[in-house]
Amino acid sequence: MTVVANDGNDVEPVEVDRLIIAVSETYDILVDIPSENKAFEFLATTEDRTNSASIFIGNGVKQLKSPLPRLKYFEGMKMMNDMMKMNGELDDMGMAMSLNQMDMNVVMYPEITGDADAKQDDNNPNRYNANALGDIITLNYAMLKSPIITALPKEAPVKELFFKLSGNMNRYVWSIDNKVVSEADKILIKKGENVRIILYNGSMMRHPMHLHGHDFRLLNGQGENAPLKNIVDVMPMETDTLEFNANVEGDWFFHCHILYHMMSGMGRVLSYENQKPNPLIPNPKLAQRKLFADDRKFHFMVENDVATSGNDGMAMLQSTRWSIGSEWRLGYHDFHGYEVETHIGRYIGKMQWLMPFIGFDWRYRKFGIDEQETNLFGQSNSKDQRSLFTVGVNYTLPLLIIGQAEIYQDGNVRFQLMREDMPITKRLRMSFMLNTDKEYMAGFRYIVNKNMGISSHYDSDMGFGAGITFSY
Numbered sequence: 001m002t003v004v005a006n007d008g009n010d011v012e013p014v015e016v017d018r019l020i021i022a023v024s025e026t027y028d029i030l031v032d033i034p035s036e037n038k039a040f041e042f043l044a045t046t047e048d049r050t051n052s053a054s055i056f057i058g059n060g061v062k063q064l065k066s067p068l069p070r071l072k073y074f075e076g077m078k079m080m081n082d083m084m085k086m087n088g089e090l091d092d093m094g095m096a097m098s099l100n101q102m103d104m105n106v107v108m109y110p111e112i113t114g115d116a117d118a119k120q121d122d123n124n125p126n127r128y129n130a131n132a133l134g135d136i137i138t139l140n141y142a143m144l145k146s147p148i149i150t151a152l153p154k155e156a157p158v159k160e161l162f163f164k165l166s167g168n169m170n171r172y173v174w175s176i177d178n179k180v181v182s183e184a185d186k187i188l189i190k191k192g193e194n195v196r197i198i199l200y201n202g203s204m205m206r207h208p209m210h211l212h213g214h215d216f217r218l219l220n221g222q223g224e225n226a227p228l229k230n231i232v233d234v235m236p237m238e239t240d241t242l243e244f245n246a247n248v249e250g251d252w253f254f255h256c257h258i259l260y261h262m263m264s265g266m267g268r269v270l271s272y273e274n275q276k277p278n279p280l281i282p283n284p285k286l287a288q289r290k291l292f293a294d295d296r297k298f299h300f301m302v303e304n305d306v307a308t309s310g311n312d313g314m315a316m317l318q319s320t321r322w323s324i325g326s327e328w329r330l331g332y333h334d335f336h337g338y339e340v341e342t343h344i345g346r347y348i349g350k351m352q353w354l355m356p357f358i359g360f361d362w363r364y365r366k367f368g369i370d371e372q373e374t375n376l377f378g379q380s381n382s383k384d385q386r387s388l389f390t391v392g393v394n395y396t397l398p399l400l401i402i403g404q405a406e407i408y409q410d411g412n413v414r415f416q417l418m419r420e421d422m423p424i425t426k427r428l429r430m431s432f433m434l435n436t437d438k439e440y441m442a443g444f445r446y447i448v449n450k451n452m453g454i455s456s457h458y459d460s461d462m463g464f465g466a467g468i469t470f471s472y
Helices: 073-082 284-296
Strands: 004-008 010-015 029-030 040-043 052-057 061-063 158-166 173-177 186-188 192-200 209-212 217-218 231-234 241-246 252-255 265-272 299-307 310-318 324-332 338-346 354-364 386-398 404-407 412-422 428-435 440-449 451-461 463-471
Touching: 029 186, 192 231, 299 451, 354 404
Parallel strands: 040 061, 158 192, 186 265
Antiparallel strands: 004 010, 004 029, 040 052, 158 173, 192 241, 209 231, 209 252, 217 241, 252 265, 299 310, 299 463, 310 324, 324 338, 338 354, 354 386, 386 404, 404 412, 412 428, 428 440, 440 451, 451 463
């Protein structure tokens, strides 16, 4: 394939075998058909290899392309784990990645790396360089060169901005500098100045960053002929630099073009100083509220397990920062007991591992006349009847185990460890819970589809049960 344009802007022709195209990114290519009596399949495959689309170019006998092999998921996950520090930061190990040249996902592509692992040796400086590892050429941004000079006005002042693309892989919340759109001020720029934006991706996802209203120069070593683009696909641990001349007044959105990343908050508004009001926006405050509504929106989730021993489940409303959740365990008999816990919490920190909360715990069980239990600290812990307020904190430990510490209004203290959805196989999940009230639970769930599963578990209060779990 000969690439002749990118994002609608001409580039000097460059021949490649393979393109990795970001969401909303475009390429113009030329393809030569080597035979008049054959039609060749042009195959486009999603990066996770779950789906593909193709078109036959030419007339004649169809020449089928072999489907791409499955990804090396475990090798990819091992690589990502090796690059993550204990504090959640990423370690590029001195490789200074940029311009899609060092493809961190390269070990996941068998058609490039083959089945052997020799090229992936830790001492190989090219172990993440797709074009050094394989026999095919994959396009990267360093190959793009504009056929015309794109240099910005040399006399213009320069405004430099640095943005760190951040996010939480577990909760799937995305931000810039750990702030979502509704938490950040507009980025003020002046008409006529050159704006340079340095982007560092501190997350494990690639982010195609898109600027409205302008094409920008992607600084890729091509000097005055740096290519013009309006999407830059910033890969994990990569640093890319773009620049443009501020010559189109307005409030322009700069955001990740994976729309569910954008709607969770990965964006900023670039605004020209002292500009006239936009007549197309008669109510700017209303427009701003609509923009902020995306990352402030609460999403509802519920899971209910209908089992032979009782009914338990949880319902949750969560936004980018806040969580309102209730859990219940309802036995079919009084001696099994009934309990409902409700917590309102706010996630703290860029990794959102910490969540302080306030809550209310109601429980009832017909346990016996004047019979009481004690927790591991020797505190009286009656389960016959309880209506207590509580304050506490959740903290995400290694292996995604949730550690919870809370104190009730009567002075009782409880510590708890819990993990849900531990993958055993593709469809089988395990969960467990234990706490200082001497309660414990362990269970398995087989996923039938995204809304239903078959489950079994043992609960210290309700015993063994099996049933069906419904999720939304």
